[in-house]
Amino acid sequence: MALYFSTGSSLLFIAIIAFIPFPTEAAIKKYQFDVVVKNVSRLCHAKPIVTINGRFPGPTIYAREGDRVIINVTNYAQYNMSIHWHGLKQFRNGWADGPAYITQCPIKSGSSYSYDFNITGQRGTLWWHAHILWLRATVYGAIVIMPKEGVLYPFPQPHQEAELLLGEWWNEDVEAVENQGNMLGLPPNMSDAHTINGKPGPLFPCSDKHTYALEVEWGKTYLLRIINAALNDELFFTVAGHNMTVVEIDAVYCKPFTTDAILITPGQTTNVLLQANQAPGRYFIAARSFMDAPVPVDNKTATAILQYKGVPTTVLPLLPNLPAPNDTNFASKYLQKLKSLNTPQYPAKVPLTTDRHLFYTIGLGMNPCPNCLNGTKLTASLNNITFVMPKIGLLQAHYFNIKGVFRLDFPDKPMTAFNYTGAPLTANLGTSLGTRLTKLAYNSTVELVLQDTNLLTVESHPFHLHGYNFFVVGQGIGNFDPNIDPAKFNLVDPPERNTVGVPTGGWTAIRFRADNPGVWFMHCHLEVHTTWGLKMAFVVENGDGPDQTILPPPKDLPPC
Template sequence: MSAAYVVFFLAAALAAACGAEAALVEHTFVVSQMKMHHMCNDSLVTLVNGQFPGPTIEVTEGDSVVVHVINKSPRGVTIHWHGVKQHNNCWADGPAMITQCPIPPNKNFTYRFNVIGQEGTLWWHAHIGFLRATIHGALIIRPRLGPNSYPFPKPDQEITIVIGEWFDMDLFELYEKTENRIYGDIPLSPTINGMLGDFNNCSGVTEDSYKLDVEQGKTYLLRIVNAGVDKAYNLKIAGHKFTVVAADANYVKPYTTDIIAIASGETFDALVIADAPPGRYYMVAQAVQTTEPITQKRVLMSRGIVSYNPMKWSGDDTLEIMAPELPDWHDESPSFYFHGNLTSLLPQTVPSNIDEHMFMALRSGYNCLYGGAPHCTVTMINNISFQHPSTMSLLQAHYYHTMRNISSLLEYPIGPPMLDFNQTRTATATLVKKLRYNSTVEIVLQGPPGQMSYTNPMHLHGHDFFILAQGLGYYNPEKDVQKYNLVNPSVKNTAHVPMNGWTVIRFVASNPGVWFFHCHTEHHSSSGMAMAFVVEDGPTVETTLPPPPTYYPSCGGQNSIVEYV
């Protein structure tokens, strides 16, 4: 038995000893292609078990999870367990060419991990190209002591709401264009639990809408996931309010609002009381889109229906459905205030001694070194556009001490070469930052101010972090540090960096391995807005990266990640 297996099962045994008996939750994911019909077109899509969204994984805190992935699709695939900390288990994290080579067609791979010290809603998705547009699903972690131990009123029912996006084009082609810095198309429509909704129609035929039946006076816990690859969304239910109780599987001080502003990669748990007059109400997910002079496309919206006493309305489509009042589709301010109002449920111990101060300028340009295509787009961190290694994953190279053999490797610079968001020249490299075990890292994430601005949801693998502050304009190190919340900051794995603004995060690098840090807008991530943290081993066996599993997939001599997709 390898050291990786020993660590895995010892952790599972410890979890079982610390409370109620831990369970082994086992799933089989068959990845294959099938045709789906939307908006008058048949599209060939890649799915898990033929489902869109994919199957929900439900566990109890402390459980061990085993997922057998059988790849029957014609392209390589990996699965990332978004938000699962994977303590000392980096090999199971999943991002292609960061922690593993893709699972080739007609091959299998088994992911094994424990879910310890986390409760709430997370999710899983493909982590290679744009495949997560159709390969994704919720991962629900319930408390070991049962629903009566929730730090909020026990709901009468729990409902999973997955916001996705439907692309009317080949996702493999879309990735190849984006990876080669050629801007691709936007989604045709958002989806709510796989349905485009009656806002969308083709040749007079409307798309099906997601329907949620409720009973007067009951309380519903909505587990909301933004699995979209491109947009942030405003979610509203006409005549109702949300009480947000958790974000990214961390409890927050209950916050009542009429809107959930959710960026790509984020999850929120929110209570909704069915206290409106009996009737039917639209649940609307509307995309937030950038303003001119960035090219304007179309309003992206999906509508579901919340229905009281559903038997009364069955078959009667003439009855009015109440619609919510929506913000302008260019207005990012609801998201800024929504995220600014999130605080932890309990006081947090925020480390005060900072070992690594980092500043990241997040931006894009329309001028790059890939042939000068008319719509050539490159995104970057500090003028460095990330390039995936080609023949070995970063984690393997780190474990075997061969990172120096990666010709494109570049150690992260202290700061940007120049804070000029109009500068278009950029270098392309495999950008990494080495961190000592247990070091404390603070990062200022500066979005591009001005007319060409956009939001950036920045996701860190293997760790949660404190959101200390956010603001508009340029970060001022002398004044803005006074805004830091060092008492009860929200704890998340995905940070919303606002349009025309900045966000500050802080975390402890307590998990050995190689952890991807990237924008969760796939057009940005695939075109270079990414880097990797290399967390060195700690002083004990328990804080040392174990060897790879014996069944670990190899790259098979492929020259590029594109060859897998």
């Protein structure tokens, strides 16, 4: 298929071509998307924004498991650009992963780059977004990977499907908002609205025409593909008057269960089945922040409308019943229900033993900043190391053995042990700055415990690992106890994900097999924390076989 992406006040052009392994003329679909300058109005404000093909959100990429996808990106924006295909494993092919200065240098204004990758062993809902600065505020869209021809979903087949992208909206230029926060040494201003498919809904001023509506027919079943594309907010999501059956998370089928609301962190996707079995009418679809930490929260509720066919639009929608913004109990019970399908066709290949045990503490802090208005700035770290972005791509430096770009001495555990969740709020251990990575042997099994800390404050952190899925084998509140907690791990059917939330004042344990050589980014998917340095990367060594080594870089790899 061919797609043309653009960028809004700025333009970005993307051509997408998907090929079936043995294509026939009927199997190759082509789409044309024109490059336009886009002015977008929300909440009584109109402003130019960076978009793809003038669309906000951008177009959905449709493919099948086994397809090859080529995405040519031409950047007409005033900003450098890179696109990340979130959740696609990119086997041996980090050149197509997209995070700026990690697997590539960004695409400069007026230049092009072709992302060329195969979709291997994956099907479900993923998404794409800008991976530089805060540009993913408006540069994002869905990826829908259908099963191979003739393969059915392992749940009742829906009559129709819809993508619901949850996002945020700033009335100002989001880059200016970020820069102002950096100058003050404070968090940037919160967004002015949450959105569903780019629209805030009728609960906001001047937004009556900016409401997404999904029409359904009574008695039919619908598959909703829900994506949290918000920059900084975990979200509760519900459909008034209806239950939902969760059937997939992060493009991995899970054991179905029914719920009246879901919790979804930035970066995650969730597929649910919804039966249109209530009294024909109009019902609010709603999303609102979840935050159980003592920090300011954006509790504005975005709404869309579930509209039964034939019901007049003058009928008032039924109001939703969302969990309270700090409902930790609901969040915990919901997460406990998530389990891998673990069938012969879709097994959960959990590493039962591990070669490498890693323990990373998540810390917030305040460092001196002579150039900041307050004389200090907020920072974030893993194992008290604040990551410094390099000037050239880390994968390029690794592949070509360019010295002096990064160090391979990221510690397996924090240099200073302390009472991680019991430290006083004002504690500040200080951080060291560095571009420090961890080397993993090819095909080794890894257990990583991510531990929240009470440095400045406790807070939930959604972590995303590029290039891999992992199994969430355990979670808990308080300090992880290596002598007690591993005995409680789920090694049978734990949820398999690419993004996981570390609970407020708690820990999360994940396991994965390092069988994808390259340089792979891991970072908090709260953009404000990533900006402050809450990130690192793994260098996974090549294996011995020819199909266990990094592919050579493409000829059009962007230069720095």
